[in-house]
Amino acid sequence: MARKTDEAQVSLAALKRELAEAEDPHRAFISQSFFKTGKGEYGEGDVFLGLTVPAQRKLAKMYRTLPLAAIQSLLKSKIHGHRLVALLILVDQYTRGDANTKDGLFAFYLVNAKRVNNWDLVDSSAPYIVGAHLLTCSRKLLRDLAKSDNLWERRIAIVSTLWLIRAGELDETFTVSKLLLKTNTISSTKPLAGCCARPARNRRTGCVDSLPSTTVGCRARHSATRSNAFRRASASSGCGALSLTD
8 A cells, every 4th residue: 555655656746747847938927817817816826837738638648547646636736737637637537437436536526626626627527527427317416516606616517517418418407507697697607608508509499498588698698708718618628529419
C-alpha cells in the first residue's frame, strides 16, 4: 500500500511538472480575461497556465491511470489546468470503467462538484459522467442540482441533460430548464438556448412551445450566444461535441 501511495505521488508530481513546463504566459494572460477571473467575476481567483486544450488532452491520456487521491489533489488546486486535466482523466476512467467503477467515479464527481467551477470544466465532464450515469438512475439529482445556490451545480444540472437528449429522453431537460428560469440569473439560463431549445426542438417538434413564455424569450435573446458558446465549450473541453444524432 505504501508503495502504491509513493507511486501515485510520483505520478502526480510528474504531471504537475509537465503542466508547469508547458506554461505559456501570453496565452495565460488572455485566458485570465476570457474566463472572467477578476474581482467579483464568476471565475475570480482562477489561475491559468496557458496550455492549449490538445496539450492538456495529451497529458490526461498519458496519466489516465492516476488514482482518485491524486485526482482529488488536482481538483483542489487553484490552477485551472490542474482541474481540467483531472476531469479529463476522470471522464476517461469513467468511460472505460465497469459498472462498479462507474458508480464510484459518479459518487466521487458529486462529492467534488464544487471544484468543477467554470463553464468549460462543467461542459467537459458533466454530460459524460453525470448525464451518462443517470440514463439508468433516478433523475431527481438533476432537479436538486438545479435548485442549488451554486452556479456551477446548476450548470451541471442542465448540461448533463445533453446526454439524455442524445438518448432521446427530453422530459428532464425541460423540467430542469423551468427550474433554472426561476433563478432569474443570466448565467444559469444561458445553457437553455443551446441545451434545451434547439436539440430538443429537433428531437421532438413542438416541445419548446410547452415551456413558459419566459423560456422562449430567453431562447430568442440568446440565439446568437447559443451556437458560439457551445462550440467554445466543445473546443475547450477536450472531449469534443456531443453528437445528438448518433
